[in-house]
Amino acid sequence: MRRLAHARRFRLAGLAAAIPLAAVGAIAVATQPASAATTATVTINAGQALATIPSTGVGINVAVYDSDMNGSTIPGLLKSGGFGAVRYPGGGYADGYNWQTNTVTGGYVAPNTDFDTYMATVRAAGAQPILTANYGSGTPQEAAAWVQYANVTKGYGAKYWEIGNEVYGNGEYGATWETDTHSSHSATTYATNLLQYISAMKAVDPSIKIGAVLTTPGYWPDGIVGTGDTMDWNHTVLSIAGPKIDFVIVHHYPNSTSEADLLGKPQADIPGMASTLRSLINQYAGSNAPNVGIAVTEANANAYKDTAPNGLFAPDEYLTWMENGAFTLDWWDMHNGTDCSSVTTVDGATDYNDGGMLSSGSGNSCEPAQDTPFPAYYGAEMISRLGSAGDTLVAAGSSTSLLSAHAVKRANGDVDVMLINKDPNNDATVSLSYNGFTPSSAAPTVYSYLKNATSIGSATTGSASSQTVPAYSIVVVQLHPGSGGSPSPSASRTTSPSAAPTASPSHSPSASPSSTPGGGSGSCKVSYTKTEWPGGLTGNVTITNTGSTAVSGWTLAFTFPGDTKVTNAWNATVTQSGSSVRATNLSYNAAIPAGGNTSLGFNGSWASNDASPTLFTLNGATCSLG
Numbered sequence: 001m002r003r004l005a006h007a008r009r010f011r012l013a014g015l016a017a018a019i020p021l022a023a024v025g026a027i028a029v030a031t032q033p034a035s036a037a038t039t040a041t042v043t044i045n046a047g048q049a050l051a052t053i054p055s056t057g058v059g060i061n062v063a064v065y066d067s068d069m070n071g072s073t074i075p076g077l078l079k080s081g082g083f084g085a086v087r088y089p090g091g092g093y094a095d096g097y098n099w100q101t102n103t104v105t106g107g108y109v110a111p112n113t114d115f116d117t118y119m120a121t122v123r124a125a126g127a128q129p130i131l132t133a134n135y136g137s138g139t140p141q142e143a144a145a146w147v148q149y150a151n152v153t154k155g156y157g158a159k160y161w162e163i164g165n166e167v168y169g170n171g172e173y174g175a176t177w178e179t180d181t182h183s184s185h186s187a188t189t190y191a192t193n194l195l196q197y198i199s200a201m202k203a204v205d206p207s208i209k210i211g212a213v214l215t216t217p218g219y220w221p222d223g224i225v226g227t228g229d230t231m232d233w234n235h236t237v238l239s240i241a242g243p244k245i246d247f248v249i250v251h252h253y254p255n256s257t258s259e260a261d262l263l264g265k266p267q268a269d270i271p272g273m274a275s276t277l278r279s280l281i282n283q284y285a286g287s288n289a290p291n292v293g294i295a296v297t298e299a300n301a302n303a304y305k306d307t308a309p310n311g312l313f314a315p316d317e318y319l320t321w322m323e324n325g326a327f328t329l330d331w332w333d334m335h336n337g338t339d340c341s342s343v344t345t346v347d348g349a350t351d352y353n354d355g356g357m358l359s360s361g362s363g364n365s366c367e368p369a370q371d372t373p374f375p376a377y378y379g380a381e382m383i384s385r386l387g388s389a390g391d392t393l394v395a396a397g398s399s400t401s402l403l404s405a406h407a408v409k410r411a412n413g414d415v416d417v418m419l420i421n422k423d424p425n426n427d428a429t430v431s432l433s434y435n436g437f438t439p440s441s442a443a444p445t446v447y448s449y450l451k452n453a454t455s456i457g458s459a460t461t462g463s464a465s466s467q468t469v470p471a472y473s474i475v476v477v478q479l480h481p482g483s484g485g486s487p488s489p490s491a492s493r494t495t496s497p498s499a500a501p502t503a504s505p506s507h508s509p510s511a512s513p514s515s516t517p518g519g520g521s522g523s524c525k526v527s528y529t530k531t532e533w534p535g536g537l538t539g540n541v542t543i544t545n546t547g548s549t550a551v552s553g554w555t556l557a558f559t560f561p562g563d564t565k566v567t568n569a570w571n572a573t574v575t576q577s578g579s580s581v582r583a584t585n586l587s588y589n590a591a592i593p594a595g596g597n598t599s600l601g602f603n604g605s606w607a608s609n610d611a612s613p614t615l616f617t618l619n620g621a622t623c624s625l626g
Contacts, residue, residue, distance in 0.1 A: 038421065038428035041399040044407045046415050047436030047545075047596030048395035050323045052588065053408065055389035056085035056128050056160070057322050058380055059330035060357060061298060062118065063090025064097065066335045067110035068360070070121045073371050074334075077358065078125035081377055082384030085160075086122050087130040087297055087330040088115075094165045095136025095179040099146050105137055105179065115146075119156050128159065130297065130330060133197065135164030135190070135213075136179035140200035147204045160328070162211045162249055162297060163197045164190070168233050173221040186228035191240035198244050209246035211295055212237055216250045217276040218269075234280055242284035247293035247327070248277055252317070253302055259309045259347075262301055263422040264401060266313070266320040274324035282570050282603060290570055290586055296321050296329040300376075305355050307346040308451045308472045311375025312420050315382050315474060319406045319418070323393050331376065334358055340366035347424060347472065349452045378449045378456060385447040385456070385476040386418045403428050403469070415439065417477045421469040424451075428469040432477075436595040439464035440482040447476040523547030524623035526556070526616040537564065537604050541583070543618060544597040551592040551619070556583045556600075558616045562609025569602035581613075 060083050062069040078086065089097045089104075096105040102114040122129050131150075133143035143163070150158045167190050170180035182189055190213070198210050214234045215222045222232065229236045238248075254269055256262035274294060281292045299317055301310045314331070321329045336356035343366055344351045352367050354360065357377040361370025387393070387408030396407035396417065404420040415437050421428040447458045451472035462468065462477070469475050527542040545551050556572070560579045572583040589598045604610070616623045 037426045038400065038402050038423045040403040040428055040430045042403070042405045042417070042419065042430055042432050043397050043435065044405075044415065044417060044432065044437065045395040045397075045435045046407070046409050047593050049409075049589075049593075049596060049598070050393045050395060051325060053322065053387050053389050053391050053393060054084075054327045056130070056328040057326075057389070058082050058318055058383055059085030059087060059130065059297075059328045061087045061090060061330050061333035063093060063333060063335075064088075064102065064104065064109045064113040065090065065093065065107065066113065066333075068335055068370065069110075070112055070117045071371065075121055075124035077371060077373070077377075078121075078127055081357075081373075081381045083125065083380070084127050084389065085130050085328050085330060086118075086125070086127050087132065088118050089113075089132065091298065091332065092165050092169075092178055094132035094162075095134055095138075095167070097134050098138070098142070099134075099149075100142075115150070116154070119150075119154070123156075129156070130160045130162070130295075130328065131158055132162040132165055132297075133201075135167055135193070135197070136170070137181045140193070140196045143197055144200040144204050147201045147208060151205045151208070158208070160209050160211065160247075160295070161201065162213065162295075163194050164213050166251065167213045168215050168221055172226040173224055184228055186226055187231075187233040187236035188229050188240065191237040194237070194241045195244060198241075209293075211247040211249045211297075212241055212245045214238075214248050214250050214277070214280075216252060217273045235284075238280050238284035242281065242292075243286045243288050245285070245288075245292060247295050248281065249295050249297050250277065251298040251332075252296055252321075252329075253298070253300055253332075256302060259304060259424065260422070262304065262309055262313055263316070266316040267401070267404070270317075270320045270324055274321070274326070278325065278570065282568055282601075286568065289568060290573075294321075294324075294326045296326050298332040299329055300332045300355050304346050304351060305353060305376070306374040307349045307351045308375055308424075309346065311379040311449065312422060312472065312474060314376040314379035315406075315418065316404050316420055318380060318383055319386075319393070323406070331357060331380065335360045338367065347451065373454075375449075375452075378453070379474060381456060382418065382447065382449050382474050382476055385478070386416050403430065409437070413481050415479045415481075417479070418474065419467065419469045419477070420474050421471060424472045426471050428471075430467045430469055432465050432467065434464075436593070437479075438482050439479040442480070444480075445478045447478070449474045524551075524616075524618040524621060525626050526558075526618075526623045527626060528612055528616075530610070530612065532610055535605060535607070537606065537610050538601065539604060540599065540601045541616075542597055542599045543592065543623070545592040545594055546624075548594050550594055550596075553590050554585050554592065554619055556616060556618055557581065558613040560613060561611040562606060564604045564606045564610045566602045566604050569600065571598070572600035574600075574602055 093104050099115050103109055150156045166178050169178035170185040172185040194212055225232050254265035277294055282289045285292050301313050304310050318329050333356055335358055336354050337360040338352045338354040342353040357374055359367045359372040392409045394407050394409050396405040398405045402423045406418040408416045419430055443460045446461050449456050450470055464479050467477055523546050525544040525546050530537050530539045558581055566574050566576050574583045583600055592598050
């Protein structure tokens with residue numbers, strides 16, 4: 001049994017119910033007409049950190065109906081592809097799956113797909129498990145027993161646990177694809193039961209992280225109020241369970257009408273979705289909000305699945321979600337299969353309409369040999385050429401939508417840049433410039449995944465300031481610092497917790513906020529913006545280190561001229577006494593490198609005057625405004 005037709009959530013356009021895929025019209029697959037040659041300017045700001053690459057960032061799904069999910073070649077393919085997380089037991093199957101008997105109510109389970117065999121594969125690949133507990137037909141006690149077996153009996157250290165798959169597909173909003181045997185299918189019922197799962201599972205292992213299923217912002221059924229609820233799914237679930245959860249879960253299957261439309265979705269969809277999720281978390285999770293993560297546990301394109309467009313889409317999707325705060329994105333899926341009835345030709349290559357990253361081979365007579373990688377696999381693999389877990393994703397901007405850019409500052413001070421050319425017909429001539437980094441004048445090593453290729457190549461070519469990216473291809477440019485370039489962040493890192501703090505981007509949690517001040521008056525700049533409405537506002541603050549040495553630990557102080565009161569905050573611990581406010585770094589944003597910046601935000605209330613602060617001090621030093 002293959003999961004051939006995944007139930008997708010369609011972008012809201014005044015829809016009150018799910019729309020069948022066929023209703024949105026055919027997907028265009030014709031080659032796009034030739035256009036003028038692409039030129040682009042890309043600017044990398046090595047001092048503007050966006051996120052740290054998580055070890056679980058690049059993930060993939062496996063399913064217990066896949067007889068090859070634990071095949072002998074799979075650990076090597078997972079490791080080579082850079083997959084740090086593997087989700088189990090497989091989408092909607094999770095809500096009917098009994099982990100103890102390795103059975104699914106009403107579904108087929110292949111041999112050798114039980115939990116222990118899966119864990120052997122995951123461990124051999126050096127990855128982490130992401131497990132979906134059975135909400136649909138299971139119980140909190142069954143889930144707690146799974147935690148007991150996994151982490152106490154076997155010592156697997158399974159950290160991330162979801163409670164259910166796409167639970168909102170249980171019929172509550174009119175469409176049913178998810179098993180749910182509870183008498184009520186409301187969001188209120190799910191959230192109330194979720195608390196019972198959390199209590200039972202954490203009683204066994206308090207260190208685990210438990211996630212709540214949300215609807216994808218802007219996609220059905222987001223915004224619809226179901227029977228028995230007074231708010232939509234997301235507001236209801238978070239209002240009840242927000243303070244107790246460790247992460248929220250969404251899936252992203254963007255609706256697209258053409259190749260160009262698909263390739264624009266990471267930039268068009270993800271920042272807004274992530275911002276909405278973060279706002280909901282901040283609204284409902286209280287003091288727990290800074291600790292609540294975002295997990296995208298399923299994602300894929302809705303067309304061109306085995307051809308060049310999806311190879312370009314995959315790394316853009318992974319990296320854009322990570323840059324916007326997700327700690328994992330798990331591709332759907334490793335093997336998905338096809339019925340061979342919808343094979344097409346896309347950009348000169350065969351598309352089997354198989355959503356897997358690897359071919360299902362002998363199970364589908366039209367496909368290539370078992371475990372042959374499709375383009376999305378190579379696109380994901382290119383991320384491992386860009387950076388590794390613990391490296392820093394930094395800001396990279398492109399002058400044209402036909403070229404995506406992502407950049408990483410590695411722990412040794414190198415800066416690597418990924419360029420994705422979305423023009424199907426023309427090479428892109430790219431000019432690159434850098435802030436906070438001076439590259440070596442030597443020709444860089446460049447990795448490339450070309451249109452319809454079956455491997456990743458490398459060469460020493462171009463320069464740090466100019467690269468040519470072939471049509472419909474991905475390159476990663478690996479750059480070393482030149483003379484006078486930025487030092488390695490690890491060069492001054494202390495390994496002794498008792499060592500005196502140094503002017504290093506790394507930060508010892510035991511260091512006091514004033515141990516490395518911002519460098520005195522004039523070495524910091526603060527930008528304050530707000531969005532206001534009667535009685536309320538959201539404030540955003542950006543702190544820029546304009547000095548020549550790094551800040552290790554910081555406290556920002558300011559005073560509201562009016563009667564604004566901070567109600568909750570993110571990216572900082574914020575305290576207020578009267579009109580005076582102090583914002584102190586969290587563990588993950590304590591360091592502000594020279595020339596770099598960090599941001600924080602808050603929601604607030606006001607009665608008569610929400611005037612903006614006019615004076616900010618960082619570790620006691622007055623900052624300029626701008």
